[in-house]
Amino acid sequence: MSKRRTAILISGRGSNMVSLIAAAKEPDFPAQIALVLSNRPDAPGLATAKAEGVPTAAVDHKIYAGREAFEGSLQKMLEAHRIDFICLAGFMRMLTPSFVERWQGRLINIHPALLPAYKGLHTHERALADGVKLHGCTVHYVVAEMDAGPIIAQAAVTVHDHDTPATLGARVLAQEHVIYPLALRLAAGGRLKIDGNRVLGGDGPEQTLVAPGV
Numbered sequence: 001m002s003k004r005r006t007a008i009l010i011s012g013r014g015s016n017m018v019s020l021i022a023a024a025k026e027p028d029f030p031a032q033i034a035l036v037l038s039n040r041p042d043a044p045g046l047a048t049a050k051a052e053g054v055p056t057a058a059v060d061h062k063i064y065a066g067r068e069a070f071e072g073s074l075q076k077m078l079e080a081h082r083i084d085f086i087c088l089a090g091f092m093r094m095l096t097p098s099f100v101e102r103w104q105g106r107l108i109n110i111h112p113a114l115l116p117a118y119k120g121l122h123t124h125e126r127a128l129a130d131g132v133k134l135h136g137c138t139v140h141y142v143v144a145e146m147d148a149g150p151i152i153a154q155a156a157v158t159v160h161d162h163d164t165p166a167t168l169g170a171r172v173l174a175q176e177h178v179i180y181p182l183a184l185r186l187a188a189g190g191r192l193k194i195d196g197n198r199v200l201g202g203d204g205p206e207q208t209l210v211a212p213g214v
């Protein structure tokens with residue numbers, strides 16, 4: 001089977017991007033990272049991707065009059081690189097429903113919480129404030145509503161007494177780096193079926209990861 005030409009969209013440091021690039025080097029991986037694209041020309045992750053030999057591009061949202069114009073350029077760039085699958089990895093722009101619709105089933109995101117809990121920002125602070133004992137991360141298909149969409153994979157970590165947002169966030173991030181490649185392998189490999197809000201066909205340990213004591 002030919003590999004899916006995949007773009008990773010970033011806005012910042014790109015540590016999840018690094019884990020996806022590393023995984024995609026495995027010969028049997030169903031996706032090839034064909035482009036790393038940022039809406040911020042100064043995103044540190046762009047230099048990291050270049051050093052890895054991955055093609056990079058920037059589409060600076062600030063120079064466009066509106067979301068549609070920005071996404072028009074994004075779409076052109078994706079087409080120029082013959083992209084057919086997208087991973088959002090710390091991409092800090094909301095996408096319009098028409099862009100999401102166009103990429104439906106081929107657009108996935110990672111979120112640093114166990115969705116549907118803690119959508120939005122500052123997830124680790126909010127989880128600590130609520131006193132939850134389990135926290136984690138989620139890879140999901142993107143739908144028009146923010147941080148919603150069928151869930152592909154989740155990993156949970158336990159919350160420790162002395163956790164700060166930074167220490168908890170670091171343990172969650174380590175799990176993000178594990179589940180994002182697993183989820184991309186499943187989704188790009190064509191093994192998953194979306195049934196309403198549920199993702200079927202990825203049964204097994206690769207879909208849910210509980211890391212007790214982590």
Ligand code: GRF
Nearest residue numbers: 013014015016090110111112
């Ligand atoms: C991650 O925590 C991810 O879950 C969230 O944004 C952060 C991006 O980090 N969507 P990085 O750029 O991958 O290091």
